[in-house]
Amino acid sequence: MEKIRVGVVGTGFIGGKHIEAIARIPQAELVAITDSSAARIQEVAERYQVHGYQSVEEMLDRESLDVVHNCTPTSMHYFVNEKVLLAHKHLYCEKPLALDAAEGEKLQQLAERQGVANGVNLNYRMNALVQHMHDLVQDGQAGRSFLVTGSYIQDWMMMQDDYDWRLDPKVGGVSRAIADIGSHLFDTCQFVLGKRITAVNAHLTVVHPIRCQYEKAQTFSKEKGRLLREAPVVNEDAASIMARFEDGTEGLFQVSQISAGHKNDMRLRFDFERCSYEWRQEESNLLYIGHRDEPNQILQREAAALSPRARRFTGLPAGHPEGWNDALYQAVNAFYQSILTDTWRQETPYATIAEGAWIMKIIDACLASGKQGRWIDVATGGAV
Numbered sequence: 001m002e003k004i005r006v007g008v009v010g011t012g013f014i015g016g017k018h019i020e021a022i023a024r025i026p027q028a029e030l031v032a033i034t035d036s037s038a039a040r041i042q043e044v045a046e047r048y049q050v051h052g053y054q055s056v057e058e059m060l061d062r063e064s065l066d067v068v069h070n071c072t073p074t075s076m077h078y079f080v081n082e083k084v085l086l087a088h089k090h091l092y093c094e095k096p097l098a099l100d101a102a103e104g105e106k107l108q109q110l111a112e113r114q115g116v117a118n119g120v121n122l123n124y125r126m127n128a129l130v131q132h133m134h135d136l137v138q139d140g141q142a143g144r145s146f147l148v149t150g151s152y153i154q155d156w157m158m159m160q161d162d163y164d165w166r167l168d169p170k171v172g173g174v175s176r177a178i179a180d181i182g183s184h185l186f187d188t189c190q191f192v193l194g195k196r197i198t199a200v201n202a203h204l205t206v207v208h209p210i211r212c213q214y215e216k217a218q219t220f221s222k223e224k225g226r227l228l229r230e231a232p233v234v235n236e237d238a239a240s241i242m243a244r245f246e247d248g249t250e251g252l253f254q255v256s257q258i259s260a261g262h263k264n265d266m267r268l269r270f271d272f273e274r275c276s277y278e279w280r281q282e283e284s285n286l287l288y289i290g291h292r293d294e295p296n297q298i299l300q301r302e303a304a305a306l307s308p309r310a311r312r313f314t315g316l317p318a319g320h321p322e323g324w325n326d327a328l329y330q331a332v333n334a335f336y337q338s339i340l341t342d343t344w345r346q347e348t349p350y351a352t353i354a355e356g357a358w359i360m361k362i363i364d365a366c367l368a369s370g371k372q373g374r375w376i377d378v379a380t381g382g383a384v
């Protein structure tokens, strides 16, 4: 393979960021895009001088691609992923993997049968300091794990007239805050601990049971246009989740899209026998290490401060902050490097479809728990 030939499906907010990440990888080349909007196809194809197609089928038919990125709204994930896998292309899909656990399981089986590299863009784990934390924990330096506490809170859905496709359960899914941002919390914490979440007890909240839907409302946009309708809201604005990991560690998570002043505020704290680690997405170059009997530490990201394995995931010297875009680039790059070196069947630093499918089970378990008011076993979907 001379250069990895890439196609992108869906060129909205995150699709644009994937395209920028691809441009940073010399061994890859964006060759085609598709979107449901004709105007967007034309605009993006012209801007990047690539072929624009009307559908994923047409793109797969006409182009000789190695990798396809699926950056469509959640309801389209299964449809597009299935087409890409059946065409034997390597697949990099946005989170959440699918609409529910049943779709996730089918995709996992299909990916295994087709024998192609597969990744889900659970990008927060690709921050260098998160990879470093993972290595510290896996090396046993922190000792036994006690507690995990995580919150991911935003305010872009705070007002009654904030609207987006995620509010429509047919497009965004029956879960909103948990699927949209809880999926990141679950993945990053599972990755650091190296343990799965096996049971949850969740309470879900809707603060605006009716929202105003506007013509031009879209992801993170303040543009509204004319009022289309008053829409009943069925998926959650926020949730509080107790969780149990497979080694018995207790977890406590909060997700919210209605918390004023918090933009993309993801915070994680891991309490261990010998120390604690705390990391915040909006200050992603710092890792707080807490001690009981010696001074606390703040570790600033730089290659020399990281485990030899985690050094691969940083590019800039200390004091030159790396951020959200860099973690996304690291995720896409790690995926491509695993294709180029044919190592994608081994343990990967990025999340695979199998991991994305487990997260779908956690989301479904949270929904069941919210309805039934009790602990739910993630594997079976039944009461614990």
Ligand SMILES: NC(=O)c1ccc[n+]([C@@H]2O[C@H](COP(=O)([O-])OP(=O)(O)OC[C@H]3O[C@@H](n4cnc5c(N)ncnc54)[C@H](O)[C@@H]3O)[C@@H](O)[C@H]2O)c1
Pocket (backbone or CB within 6 Å): 009, 010, 011, 012, 013, 014, 015, 034, 035, 036, 037, 040, 071, 072, 073, 074, 076, 094, 095, 096, 121, 122, 123, 165, 180, 218, 219
């Ligand atoms: N990993 C992250 O941090 C992150 C951040 C934002 C969004 N996402 C995920 O990315 C996905 C897209 O979200 P977004 O915020 O970019 O949404 P968006 O609305 O900004 O973009 C979606 C794009 O897909 C296009 N589209 C819709 N239906 C399509 C179809 N059938 N075929 C091709 N294109 C289609 C739309 O025209 C639009 O251009 C979602 O699954 C979301 O959960 C992930």
